[in-house]
Amino acid sequence: MICLLMTGVEDKRSVYEINGNKITKRIRFLGVRFSSFNLRIDFYRSVFLVQPGPVPRHAPKRVKSTLKLDQMDHISNEWTDTDVLIFNSGHWWTRTKLFEMGCYFQVGGSLKLGMPTTTAFKAALNTWASWVDTSINTNRTSVFFRTFEASHWSGRNRNSCKVSRHPSLDTKGKDRSSISDTIIDVVKKTAAPVTVLHVTPMGAFRGDAHVGSWSDNPSVPDCSHWCLPGVPDMWNEILFSYLLSKNGTYLQ
Structure with a gap:
């Protein structure tokens, strides 16, 4: 989004990160100010939306950390005083990024060692929904939630990545996602x-648009993330159309 908006800025020096940090997705917080337009875009890295926690007392040795499904990430305190909020989650809700890393679910003081990731994801989203209902003044703040983007991993264990040369004519079932279905149901x-x-269906045709072997580590192909410019730019175009419509601006 920042790159897209930069195309409308004559003096590129008027755009800067408020703390002087480099713009990277790995940082917990970025605040990019467009000083000529009195606009600021903040990025918060909260991949689960709920609060990570330490190992509870008397937990099994395999537990290295927890996700507190009934508590919002503490960084959410920074989100209430804003004009537009855009959420997404789902990419990290997998066994490999949770259980294999020793991260398990917690509700109150109780560990939920047998809880499936799908159940936990819905519980976390319900916590998020309750937070939106009680903490956000929607007369001022517009709230959006982007669904899970399509990935194009293949193979029995979904660990094979072959980027196609052209968009496909068939979604091969990738236009549906249980994560997206859960998001839609909760919202x-x-x-x-x-x-x-809801961006899941539109990305399903674009097996050609992933990073593939052009990632930071070419030896590990990537069929989850996208090349830029590319598919994510269209997500932003859709978002802008909503914002312009709400503000009464006629779309050309």
Whole structure:
């Protein structure tokens, strides 16, 4: 989004990260100010949305950390005083990024060692929905939730990545995602108005658009993330269309 907006800025020096940090997805927080337009875009890295926690007392040795499914990430305190909030989650809700790393689920003081990731994800989203309903003034703040983007891993263990040369004509079932279905289901039940940016189907055709072997580590192909410019730019175009429509601006 920042790159897209930069195309409309004449003096590139007027755009800067407020703490002087380099713009990278690995940092916990980035604040990019467009000083000529009185605009600031903040990025918060909270991949689970809920609060990570330490190992509880008397936990089994395999438990190295927890996710507190009934508590929002503490960084959410920074999100309430804003004009637009855009959420997404799901990419890290896998066994490899959780259980194999020793991270298990917790509700209150109770460990939920046998809880499936799908159940935990829905519990976390319900915590998020409750937070939106009670903490966000939707008369001021527009809230969006982007669904899970399609990935194009293949093979029995979904560990093979072969980037195609062209967009496909068949989604091969990748236009559906249980994660996206959960997001849509939870958002439908929120009292606050939340707009779902449902991007799963549109990316399903674009097996050609992933990073592949052009990643930071070419020996490990990537069929989850996207090349830029590319598919994520269209997500931003869709978002902008919603914002312009809400503000009463006629779309050309």
